[in-house]
Amino acid sequence: MTARLDSRSRLRLLAGGLLGAIVLALSIVAIFWTPLDPNRLDVLHRLNAPDIRNLFGTDEFGRDVLSRAMTGGTTSLTVAILTVAAAIAVGSTIGFLTGFFRGWTDRLVMILNDTLLAFPGILLALGLSAVMGPRKYGTVLALSVAYTPKVMRVVRGTVMSLREREYIEASRALGNGPVYTLVRHIVPNAVAPIAVLATAMFGWAILMESALSFLGLGVPPPAATWGNMLATARPYLTSAPWLSVIPGMLIAATLLSVNLLGDSLRDWLDPRM
Amino acid sequence: MTSALANPPRLSVRDLSIGNRTAFVHRVSFDVRAGRILAMVGESGSGKTLIGRSILRLLPENIHQLGGSILYHGRELSGLSRHEIRQLRGGRIGMVFQEPLVSLNPALRIGTQMAEGLKLHLKLGPDEIRGRCVEMLKRIHVPRPEECLAAYPHQFSGGMRQRIMLASVMLLRPDLLIADEPTTALDTLSQREVIETMLELTREVGTSVLLITHNLGLVGKYADDAVVLGRGEIVENGTASEVIGRPRHPYTRRLVGSLPHRRIAAAAPAGEPILVARGLELSFRVTSRSILQAKRIRVLRGVSLTVRRGETVAVVGGSGSGKTTLGRALLRLIDVDHGSIEYRSTDVTRWSDRRLHSFRRACQIVFQDPFSSLDPRMSVDALVGEALRHAGPLTPAERQARIETALSEVGLPGHAGRLPHQLSGGQRQRVALARAIVGDPELLVADEPIAALDMTVQKQILELFQRLQAQRGFACIFISHDLAAVQQIAHRIVVMHEGRIVEEGPTDAIFENPRHEYTQRLLAASPLLEAVSPSASQAAVLSEVEQ
Numbered sequence: 047m048t049a050r051l052d053s054r055s056r057l058r059l060l061a062g063g064l065l066g067a068i069v070l071a072l073s074i075v076a077i078f079w080t081p082l083d084p085n086r087l088d089v090l091h092r093l094n095a096p097d098i099r100n101l102f103g104t105d106e107f108g109r110d111v112l113s114r115a116m117t118g119g120t121t122s123l124t125v126a127i128l129t130v131a132a133a134i135a136v137g138s139t140i141g142f143l144t145g146f147f148r149g150w151t152d153r154l155v156m157i158l159n160d161t162l163l164a165f166p167g168i169l170l171a172l173g174l175s176a177v178m179g180p181r182k183y184g185t186v187l188a189l190s191v192a193y194t195p196k197v198m199r200v201v202r203g204t205v206m207s208l209r210e211r212e213y214i215e216a217s218r219a220l221g222n223g224p225v226y227t228l229v230r231h232i233v234p235n236a237v238a239p240i241a242v243l244a245t246a247m248f249g250w251a252i253l254m255e256s257a258l259s260f261l262g263l264g265v266p267p268p269a270a271t272w273g274n275m276l277a278t279a280r281p282y283l284t285s286a287p288w289l290s291v292i293p294g295m296l297i298a299a300t301l302l303s304v305n306l307l308g309d310s311l312r313d314w315l316d317p318r319m
Numbered sequence: 320m321t322s323a324l325a326n327p328p329r330l331s332v333r334d335l336s337i338g339n340r341t342a343f344v345h346r347v348s349f350d351v352r353a354g355r356i357l358a359m360v361g362e363s364g365s366g367k368t369l370i371g372r373s374i375l376r377l378l379p380e381n382i383h384q385l386g387g388s389i390l391y392h393g394r395e396l397s398g399l400s401r402h403e404i405r406q407l408r409g410g411r412i413g414m415v416f417q418e419p420l421v422s423l424n425p426a427l428r429i430g431t432q433m434a435e436g437l438k439l440h441l442k443l444g445p446d447e448i449r450g451r452c453v454e455m456l457k458r459i460h461v462p463r464p465e466e467c468l469a470a471y472p473h474q475f476s477g478g479m480r481q482r483i484m485l486a487s488v489m490l491l492r493p494d495l496l497i498a499d500e501p502t503t504a505l506d507t508l509s510q511r512e513v514i515e516t517m518l519e520l521t522r523e524v525g526t527s528v529l530l531i532t533h534n535l536g537l538v539g540k541y542a543d544d545a546v547v548l549g550r551g552e553i554v555e556n557g558t559a560s561e562v563i564g565r566p567r568h569p570y571t572r573r574l575v576g577s578l579p580h581r582r583i584a585a586a587a588p589a590g591e592p593i594l595v596a597r598g599l600e601l602s603f604r605v606t607s608r609s610i611l612q613a614k615r616i617r618v619l620r621g622v623s624l625t626v627r628r629g630e631t632v633a634v635v636g637g638s639g640s641g642k643t644t645l646g647r648a649l650l651r652l653i654d655v656d657h658g659s660i661e662y663r664s665t666d667v668t669r670w671s672d673r674r675l676h677s678f679r680r681a682c683q684i685v686f687q688d689p690f691s692s693l694d695p696r697m698s699v700d701a702l703v704g705e706a707l708r709h710a711g712p713l714t715p716a717e718r719q720a721r722i723e724t725a726l727s728e729v730g731l732p733g734h735a736g737r738l739p740h741q742l743s744g745g746q747r748q749r750v751a752l753a754r755a756i757v758g759d760p761e762l763l764v765a766d767e768p769i770a771a772l773d774m775t776v777q778k779q780i781l782e783l784f785q786r787l788q789a790q791r792g793f794a795c796i797f798i799s800h801d802l803a804a805v806q807q808i809a810h811r812i813v814v815m816h817e818g819r820i821v822e823e824g825p826t827d828a829i830f831e832n833p834r835h836e837y838t839q840r841l842l843a844a845s846p847l848l849e850a851v852s853p854s855a856s857q858a859a860v861l862s863e864v865e866q
Binding site: 211212213215216217218219220221222223224226230231234235317 | 650652672673675676679680683684686688691692693694695696705706708709738740751754
């Protein structure tokens with residue numbers, strides 16, 4: 047794979063992969079083990095600065111920030127991955143079918159889609175979360191519903207531009223049926239834009255989950271996510287900065303890694319590279 | 320030497336090298352003299368466009384002038400500041416690009432775009448600008464110039480757009496015009512109009528022209544001097560008639576040899592009819608402002624055509640004549656409104672795609688643009704093999720064998736694993752041909768298959784067509800705007816104009832005795848046949864090349 051990339055994009059792949067691996071490793075380890083119990087209260091050690099016992103300090107209830115950041119990573123990444131997977135699966139399937147076959151169904155679906163798109167994603171997610179109450183999978187559902195219309199739009203547009211290419215007509219002239227043409231010629235050529243969209247959405251999903259948690263509608267406490275850690279850290283921004291710096295940095299690292307990997311993916315998927 | 324002193328060059332290029340790490344253009348020298356037209360001829364990749372662009376410092380990023388000098392009226396251009404070169408651009412040295420579709424901004428009215436240069440360089444008032452624009456449009460015979468100024472580029476044809484582009488460049492009365500393939504994207508008739516407009520305007524102002532082109536026919540007919548560029552070096556230099564009439568360098572000879580030449584066409588084989596079309600009518604709906612009254616454009620107006628086994632029928636016409644639509648309609652890729660299409664005496668006009676399987680296998684198509692007709696993600700063998708999906712049960716070994724045969728027949732053995740972007744335009748067109756013939760079709764529709772290719776490659780592809788047809792005996796509908804190219808391979812010619820067939824007959828008869836006025840115009844506009852008829856000198860060249 048790396049053989050086809052130039053030195054700059056190999057560097058991007060390396061940097062992105064390294065960052066991603068660190069974040070992912072922390073989150074996976076957290077499923078089995080954390081240095082301390084992330085939810086154990088310890089009022090004697092509230093808002094402790096980083097020391098040897100609590101590497102990244104403690105929060106306002108004396109919970110270990112490192113342990114919470116690790117389990118928070120598990121939750122945030124799960125939410126983001128599931129959201130992106132669901133939105134891409136549903137959105138691109140509908141996008142492929144409507145974009146390729148057009149007709150009345152396409153128009154109908156697109157009217158619905160545009161209605162959904164008219165709401166800002168965060169409002170839609172907020173509304174849905176409010177209805178379902180703060181639950182982990184509720185958040186996933188809310189975020190995927192908010193993102194699916196965007197995916198549909200992008201995929202449908204890509205498909206519509208691809209289906210006008212001459213090689214699609216050539217495929218028809220060879221006697222190929224529409225389903226074959228769609229699967230063999232349209233889908234592979236649409237993978238690159240979808241992949242890039244997916245990496246971008248991964249970042250949005252983490253941020254949106256943070257925003258929902260921040261507003262108290264994300265994954266319910268006491269479970270940690272990067273978003274609700276940030277939210278609760280706000281009053282202590284000056285007195286205990288580590289509370290916001292640690293989850294903030296993890297979010298930044300994840301996004302950076304995902305963006306770098308997304309760029310490499312785009313280069314790798316381009317047959318001309 | 321004395322003549323050189325009396326008539327000092329407007330533009331003098333000496334030892335010009337252009338490139339990034341490696342040089343794409345090596346030590347090129349030439350002069351453009353006052354009031355003369357210098358043609359710079361070369362195939363794609365020869366560096367001719369880079370040279371044209373380097374004069375106004377419009378080179379793409381990361382490509383630079385490596386050495387040499389560009390003297391304009393004796394003044395070194397490469398030493399000028401950005402500000403000084405901007406004043407030259409447009410004002411003193413005009414430039415016209417290949418694609419009128421993209422060099423005019425689609426979002427701006429014609430008038431606004433024509434005024435841009437006048438505003439920038441001459442600082443005129445709005446009334447005066449308007450007056451000059453109208454005058455110029457009248458000058459190039461644009462009907463209703465006032466309305467034209469308020470119109471948008473998409474409302475004009477390609478040739479018209481290119482003429483408007485020329486007019487707006489010439490409004491500033493530059494004394495040097497760099498025209499980079501100004502007619503390449505146009506059909507034969509518009510080509511002629513554009514070139515003649517260019518000649519008229521430049522002659523009036525006394526502008527010298529650097530005409531960059533790959534079309535030797537244009538050079539022979541219109542240019543005064545010519546330089547031939549091969550792989551970034553000048554291989555030949557002289558007056559246009561010398562270069563074309565008595566080419567010395569082997570590369571030039573090859574170029575001249577690739578000009579289509581008259582030959583006595585073979586009589587059409589009298590096989591049984593494969594495809595018979597009767598009274599085809601087709602119209603497209605165009606979006607108009609009101610939803611209620613959709614306007615329809617009639618593209619085919621009662622076209623009837625018979626194709627017999629083993630014969631080549633050339634369908635010739637300008638852009639918009641309906642020839643491409645006819646090709647698509649004959650293959651049932653678009654539905655006709657009226658009329659019938661019979662394939663081997665069976666009416667297939669209304670058959671569904673599902674029923675058309677055997678028809679599709681027997682009738683194949685090759686598209687104009689080999690860059691967009693091949694799926695960029697599929698390797699050559701997968702592309703060709705795809706055509707065998709409906710060819711009945713084949714073992715993998717048989718399949719592989721047929722793919723390899725087809726590839727070696729088109730001259731691409733050993734290219735099976737390549738991806739389209741790794742191939743040149745000519746090679747891609749060969750892949751498209753292999754895909755079309757691998758299933759042993761009875762009929763091949765070729766839609767302008769050589770229009771996007773270089774001259775020498777055009778010749779190779781035409782010869783390949785002929786050879787394949789001789790070997791495999793398929794019938795061929797060859798769609799083209801270029802009569803010169805067509806007469807090399809066609810048994811029969813059908814001339815289309817505004818959706819109708821205006822003339823039809825054996826190739827020789829059409830060339831020697833064109834009856835319809837439109838055919839006569841097409842023939843007259845075909846520069847190759849006039850300028851370089853099969854003279855003794857060319858025959859000599861050809862025989863030398865073949866040796």
